[in-house]
Amino acid sequence: xxxxxxxxxxxxxxxxxxxxxxxxxxxxxxxxxxxxxxxxxxxxxxxxxxxxxxxxxxxxxxxxxxxxxxxxxxxxxxxxxxxxxxxxxxxxxxxxxxxxxxxxxxxxxxxxxxxxxxxxxxxxxxxxxxxxxxxxxxxxxxxxxxxxxxxxxxxxxxxxxxxxxxxxxxxxxxxxxxxxxxxxxxxxxxxxxxxxxxxxxxxxxxxxxxxxxxxxxxxxxxxxxxxxxxxxxxxxxxxxxxxxxxxxxxxxxxxxxxxxxxxxxxxxxxxxxxxxxxxxxxxxxxxxxxxxxxxxxxxxxxxxxxxxxxxxxxxxxxxxxxxxxxxxxxxxxxxxxxxxxxxxxxxxxxxxxxxxxxxxxxxxxxxxxxxxxxxxxxxxxxxxxxxx
Amino acid sequence: xxxxxxxxxxxxxxxxxxxxxxxxxxxxxxxxxxxxxxxxxxxxxxxxxxxxxxxxxxxxxxxxxxxxxxxxxxxxxxxxxxxxxxxxxxxxxxxxxxxxxxxxxxxxxxxxxxxxxxxxxxxxxxxxxxxxxxxxxxxxxxxxxxxxxxxxxxxxxxxxxxxxxxxxxxxxxxxxxxxxxxxxxxxxxxxxxxxxxxxxxxxxxxxxxxxxxxxxxxxxxxxxxxxxxxxxxxxxxxxxxxxxxxxxxxxxxxxxxxxxxxxxxxxxxxxxxxxxxxxxxxxxxxxxxxxxxxxxxxxxxxxxxxxxxxxxxxxxxxxxxxxxxxxxxxxxxxxxxxxxxxxxxxxxxxxxxxxxxxxxxxxxxxxxxxxxxxxxxxxxxxxxxxxx
Numbered sequence: 147x148x149x150x151x152x153x154x155x156x157x158x159x160x161x162x163x164x165x166x167x168x169x170x171x172x173x174x175x176x177x178x179x180x181x182x183x184x185x186x187x188x189x190x191x192x193x194x195x196x197x198x199x200x201x202x203x204x205x206x207x208x209x210x211x212x213x214x215x216x217x218x219x220x221x222x223x224x225x226x227x228x229x230x231x232x233x234x235x236x237x238x239x240x241x242x243x244x245x246x247x248x249x250x251x252x253x254x255x256x257x258x259x260x261x262x263x264x265x266x267x268x269x270x271x272x273x274x275x276x277x278x279x280x281x282x283x284x285x286x287x288x289x290x291x292x293x294x295x296x297x298x299x300x301x302x303x304x305x306x307x308x309x310x311x312x313x314x315x316x317x318x319x320x321x322x323x324x325x326x327x328x329x330x331x332x333x334x335x336x337x338x339x340x341x342x343x344x345x346x347x348x349x350x351x352x353x354x355x356x357x358x359x360x361x362x363x364x365x366x367x368x369x370x371x372x373x374x375x376x377x378x379x380x381x382x383x384x385x386x387x388x389x390x391x392x393x394x395x396x397x398x399x400x401x402x403x404x405x406x407x408x409x410x411x412x413x414x415x416x417x418x419x420x421x422x423x424x425x426x427x428x429x430x431x432x433x434x435x436x437x438x439x440x441x442x443x444x445x446x447x448x449x450x451x452x453x454x455x456x457x458x459x460x461x462x463x464x465x466x467x468x469x470x471x472x473x474x475x476x477x478x479x480x481x482x483x484x485x486x487x488x489x490x491x492x493x494x495x496x497x498x499x500x501x502x503x504x505x506x507x508x509x510x511x512x513x514x515x516x517x518x519x520x521x522x523x524x525x526x527x528x529x530x531x532x533x534x
Numbered sequence: 535x536x537x538x539x540x541x542x543x544x545x546x547x548x549x550x551x552x553x554x555x556x557x558x559x560x561x562x563x564x565x566x567x568x569x570x571x572x573x574x575x576x577x578x579x580x581x582x583x584x585x586x587x588x589x590x591x592x593x594x595x596x597x598x599x600x601x602x603x604x605x606x607x608x609x610x611x612x613x614x615x616x617x618x619x620x621x622x623x624x625x626x627x628x629x630x631x632x633x634x635x636x637x638x639x640x641x642x643x644x645x646x647x648x649x650x651x652x653x654x655x656x657x658x659x660x661x662x663x664x665x666x667x668x669x670x671x672x673x674x675x676x677x678x679x680x681x682x683x684x685x686x687x688x689x690x691x692x693x694x695x696x697x698x699x700x701x702x703x704x705x706x707x708x709x710x711x712x713x714x715x716x717x718x719x720x721x722x723x724x725x726x727x728x729x730x731x732x733x734x735x736x737x738x739x740x741x742x743x744x745x746x747x748x749x750x751x752x753x754x755x756x757x758x759x760x761x762x763x764x765x766x767x768x769x770x771x772x773x774x775x776x777x778x779x780x781x782x783x784x785x786x787x788x789x790x791x792x793x794x795x796x797x798x799x800x801x802x803x804x805x806x807x808x809x810x811x812x813x814x815x816x817x818x819x820x821x822x823x824x825x826x827x828x829x830x831x832x833x834x835x836x837x838x839x840x841x842x843x844x845x846x847x848x849x850x851x852x853x854x855x856x857x858x859x860x861x862x863x864x865x866x867x868x869x870x871x872x873x874x875x876x877x878x879x880x881x882x883x884x885x886x887x888x889x890x891x892x893x894x895x896x897x898x899x900x901x902x903x904x905x906x907x908x909x910x911x912x913x914x915x916x917x918x919x920x921x922x
Binding site: 159172173175179208211212216347 | 543
């Protein structure tokens with residue numbers, strides 16, 4: 147007998163999709179070269195600007211987030227340009243690979259798993275670059291693989307003082323906490339549909355500053371489908387250089403309307419509450435977190451070590467088999483060593499209450515010592531009932 | 535008062551989407567790194583192989599068709615390689631632009647609007663290439679912009695004799711008529727979801743031969759998100775290098791099941807019948823076709839000149855305003871000079887009957903001489919009732 151009837155996806159994307167957003171994909175197709183579609187795209191871009199707190203140009207690429215990252219690299223830099231990547235995990239490594247793929251001269255600041263980028267280290271590297279060879283600095287807002295939130299504001303400050311382009315992968319970070327694109331002076335910000343937008347994967351939304359647009363004008367790296375310059379030119383008319391994923395665009399409209407109604411502050415607060423609840427519950431259950439620093443704790447996902455003697459994969463398997471709850475594995479060298487609890491996008495407090503209760507049962511059944519049922523749940527209850 | 539309640543999209547993609555396919559996008563998201571998703575992808579690839587009549591590897595890229603075209607160019611060739619593009623319209627030009635973007639040495643065979651590629655001309659170019667510098671030949675199965683169907687089988691024969699890779703953009707052609715990937719020896723075949731698959735845009739399905747896979751192993755052109763090599767490696771395990779568009783994948787499963795049930799022969803016959811019906815009706819109404827050659831007539835779309843003294847754009851506008859029917863414009867130098875009637879994908883004979891009747895009214899109202907209502911419709915009726 148199957149023990150559950152519904153699935154609960156607690157991974158850092160794709161997140162569950164609200165019915166309203168899911169069904170929006172089923173609307174009749176329209177011509178992507180028609181007036182009504184252009185209007186839809188221009189309205190959508192204006193709403194995305196509000197969410198991103200920016201006046202910068204918005205382009206929507208029909209690709210997953212990585213396509214947006216590639217568009218930033220191939221779109222704003224030129225042969226032989228030097229760039230700095232500050233990497234704190236697997237997605238930081240993706241910036242490095244991408245920049246190398248396009249033949250850029252890459253300097254790397256790398257951090258141990260669970261650590262955030264140290265703005266003063268970035269400052270030090272940039273201070274040494276007196277002839278301004280470094281044309282761009284790349285980092286993650288939120289590093290999904292290690293559940294670390296970087297201090298985008300501080301990083302932006304030190305980079306701004308140098309003058310390099312500030313390129314932020316905000317794919318899993320955007321909407322989970324504050325991101326002030328204009329106030330912080332971010333040049334290229336990449337976001338992805340399957341994260342806190344609450345959409346299926348397939349769209350990358352990129353915000354591009356005037357300074358980055360200028361760089362895009364002269365960039366000589368090879369690009370076609372993901373050409374930022376072509377996308378910017380077309381976006382001004384509510385168009386895309388190539389056929390856009392119309393169904394996903396419909397879904398983005400529906401999701402953005404939901405987010406607008408909820409209000410940015412509420413969206414951030416919702417994510418912060420769930421993050422706190424999951425962290426507190428894990429600690430009550432005696433579980434060690436990969437990133438114990440609450441200040442740099444990811445609002446999107448929490449990475450957890452299993453109790454000694456129990457395999458992380460067994461916990462994930464039992465959560466799935468017994469309760470239909472999908473948790474994420476670690477990536478790369480963390481594969482099998484941790485499990486990750488996603489709490490971004492369309493995740494409700496009730497989901498977290500249930501998930502922690504199921505985790506308590508699972509840990510006991512796997513023989514974890516000292517698991518008192520209800521103690522993790524109480525920690526969640528405490529956070530949820532705090533009035534602040 | 536609005537004169538209609540429902541829209542009819544008669545453009546060469548996106549095509550209307552069956553409700554069964556549309557709603558498939560609304561299924562619950564699942565982890566794209568999970569066992570069930572891997573199984574879904576492997577099953578889907580096997581079904582796609584049947585439709586493509588091939589044993590070749592199948593990769594599914596989360597991009598529109600152009601992303602698949604780029605993957606073929608950047609994925610199978612190396613710096614300085616010479617390639618031949620046989621171009622009969624706008625999408626032929628896209629092959630040229632793509633190959634030049636990646637620094638390939640491009641020889642071009644170009645044809646006037648409405649003409650198909652002449653296999654003997656390709657043969658002549660390849661015959662001169664005695665030291666086999668030409669590593670690949672690119673062409674369209676169906677050129678959407680000019681409504682021309684190339685003879686893929688004959689082209690493949692002459693290229694096969696030379697030994698270059700055969701790279702076919704079958705985006706708008708696939709499923710509208712026969713395409714025997716293995717029997718004809720096609721190396722890279724690119725298809726796109728918003729055409730006869732009956733899906734929204736956002737997926738490119740690419741079939742890759744062993745020979746092309748070998749070329750992909752050594753290809754040194756820059757690529758990341760659209761890397762064919764990475765996609766091939768992951769596809770063998772039912773995976774993708776980067777997050778796939780899960781909702782569109784669900785829809786592709788639903789569509790492929792519908793197509794399988796219908797049977798390939800019926801799918802081809804359905805497209806051929808509608809093509810014949812539209813062509814015959816246009817001729818009965820005294821309209822000149824861009825491509826008057828029935829042998830090379832596109833099964834996906836028919837390009838039509840307006841009657842003298844009437845603007846193509848006025849016809850399109852009135853069809854939309856009065857009847858909710860969207861026809862396609864011409865592209866590039868044909869913009870405003872022709873209109874195009876799409877008949878690929880989820881288009882029913884009833885749709886064509888209605889569209890021709892509406893076109894009769896529209897042409898009369900715009901002052902076209904000698905339009906006898908019902909005559910175009912009769913031409914459609916004749917084709918639809920032929921027993922063959």
